[in-house]
Amino acid sequence: MLKPQVAKELKAIVGSNWLLDTPEDCLAYSYDATPLYQSMPDGVVMPGTVEEVAAIVKVCAREGIKIVSRGSGSNLSAGTVPVEGGLVVVLTRMNQIVEIDSDNLTATFEPGVITAHLHREVEKLGLFYPPDPGSMNVSTLGGNIAECAGGLRGLKYGVTKDYIMGLQAVLPNGEILRTGGKSAKDVAGYDLTKLLVGSEGTLAVITEATAKLIPLPESKRTMLASFRDLTGSARAVSRIIAERIIPATMEFLDNGTIRVVEDFARIGLPVDMGAILMIEQDGPESVVERDIQRMADICRKEGAVEVSVANSPEEGAKLMQARRFALSALARISPTTILEDATVPRARLAEMVEQVNVIAKKYGVNICTFGHAGDGNLHPTCMTDERDKEEIHRVEQAFEEIFLAAIKLGGTITGEHGVGMAKMNYLSLKVGETGIEVMKSLKQAIDPQNIMNPGKLFAKDTRRRVVIGGGAAAEQSVSHQHGNGCECNEHTAG
DSSP: OOOOOHHHHHHHHHGGGGOOOOOHHHHHHHSSTTOOOOOSSSSSOOOHHHHHHHHHHHHHHHHTOOOOOOOOOOOOSSOOEEEOOOOEETTTTTOEEEEEEETTEEEEETTBBBBBHHHHHHTTTTOOOOOOOOTTTBBBHHHHHTOOOTTHHHHHHHOGGGGGGEEEOOOTTSSSEEEEEEESOOOOSSSSHHHHHHHHSSSOEEEEEEEEOOOOSEEEEEEEEEESHHHHHHHHHHHHHHHHHOOSSEEEHHHHHHHHHHHOOOSOTTTTTTEEEEEEEEESSHHHHHHHHHHHHHHTTOOOSSEEOSSSHHHHHHHHHHHHHHHHHTTTTTEEEOOOOOBBGGHHHHHHHHHHHHHHHHHTOEEEEEEEGGGGGEEEEEEEEOHHHHHHHHHHHHHHHHHHHHHHTOBOSSSOOOOOOTTGGGGHHHHHHHHHHHHHHHHHHHHHOOOTTTTSSSSOTTEEEEETTEEEEEEOOOEEEEETTTESSSSSOO
16 A cells, blocks of 8 residues: 555645545556466555656655556566556557657657557558558557567568657656657667666656557458468468568468358358468559569468459458468467567477477476567467466467577567566577676666566566576576565466
8 A cells, every 4th residue: 555645645636536545445556468477565655747746756755655557567577567566657648649740751649559549640642651560459558669669561661669759657756758750860878768678667657659550551462272281371471571472461370260250250251271371462563463473472382272352441450350360369378378489580480389299298288379470479378277277388388489489490488468467587688698687787777776667677686587407497586575475486487
C-alpha cells in the first residue's frame, strides 16, 4: 500500500478518480499478457499530461518508489509486471494523435494511442506507418516503442526503431527530455532516441513520439502456397529472397497451427499440408503483379502442392487476418499458452523449425510454430497448463534449448517481444558479459536509484544463470519469487 501522504500527493496531481490503491483495483495491474508472472503493485496512477507524469515521477524519486509504466499490458515478456511492487503508471489516458504532418511525412502522438488507430488515420491521408504487431488492435504505441515491436511487415519495412524520429520522455528524476525531431538528418550527439526505443521502461517514461511516415503503397496482392513438408517451404523462402524479391509479408504456419487456425477461422486452409506460406506484396501494380508471379513460380519449383492468389483485396485481407488469429486460436487448446519468438537468419529457418520439433518431442510438450518466415522470426507456441508443475518444468527446459539452438544458428533470443523478466536469464547469451556491463552502466547513470521498471532485463545473482559450455547448457538454480507469495524453483522461459 502507498503511504497516506504519498497517496494524497498523487491524488492532488491527477485527481482522486485516477489513483487506484485498493487490493481489488491493483490486482488488475499485477500481470500482463505473459503467462506465469504476477506481482501486486502498491498503487496505480493514470496521468493525463506530461506535466502530471513529471510530478508523479518526482514524488516517486523522493520517496524511492518503484515505477512501472504501462499501456495495454499486451507484451509477452512480463515487461510490465511490478515485480518489486511500487507504482504502475498507466498511460492510456494520454491517447491523442497530436499531429499528422503531410509535408514532412511525420506523425506525432501520445503513448496511449492504439496502434491500429494510427494506421487508420494516416492511411486516410494516403500515408503509411508500417510496424504492425499482431496485437495492433489493442496494443499502444508507447508499448510498441518500449518493446521495439515488429510485426508481419518487418521483412520489407523494418521494426519500430526504424520509424521513431524523436521522443519526449520523463527521466527518473522527473525532468522532461526531448530527443530528435522531424529533421530527416540529425546526427547531433548520442542517439538518445534509439537508446530509449526498446529500453522496456527501464530508463524513462515515454510521453510523446514523432514517427516517420511513408507513402501508402498503391496496390497489394496476397498469395497462399501449400507444402507437404517444412523443408520445402523454408527453401522457397530462401530462394525468393535470393532472387532479390522482398515481399511486404511472408508468414509461415506449420501443420499444427494450420489445423487450429482453420478450426477457428473456417477459411479453407489446407489442413493436410505440412506447412503453408502466406505471402503479400505491395507497391506499384505492375511490380506487384510481376513479383507475385515470380514468387508463385519459385514456390512451385520448391515443391508447393498448390499456389493460389487472392482474387480481391478483401480475400487477401481475410487470409492475413487468419494469420493474426494464430495465437488466439492456439490459446483455445489448453488453459495456458506460452508464445515465444526465437529468431535466426532466414537461411537457417528450416534447421530451426526442425530443432523446435525435435526439442518438443524430447520433452513431451505440445509446441506449434508459426511466424515471420521472411525475417527468420519464429513463434514456437506451447499449449500447456500452469497448474501441472511437472509439465511446466519440461516446458521451461524445452524453451531453454530452443533459445540455445537459435543462438547456435546465429540468431537471437528475441526478435520482437523484448526481454523483460521472461528472458533476462538468457540475455548474456546474445550480448555477452561485456554487453551486460555496458547496459548496466547506462542504467546506473540514468537511473541511479533503480526506480524505473526494476527486475527486468538483468538477471540477478540469486536467480538461475544459463551459460554455454562444452556445447550444452549448464545452469545454477535457486528458489526465487514471482511476486507476492508465488514461489517456484525455476524461471519460466515463456
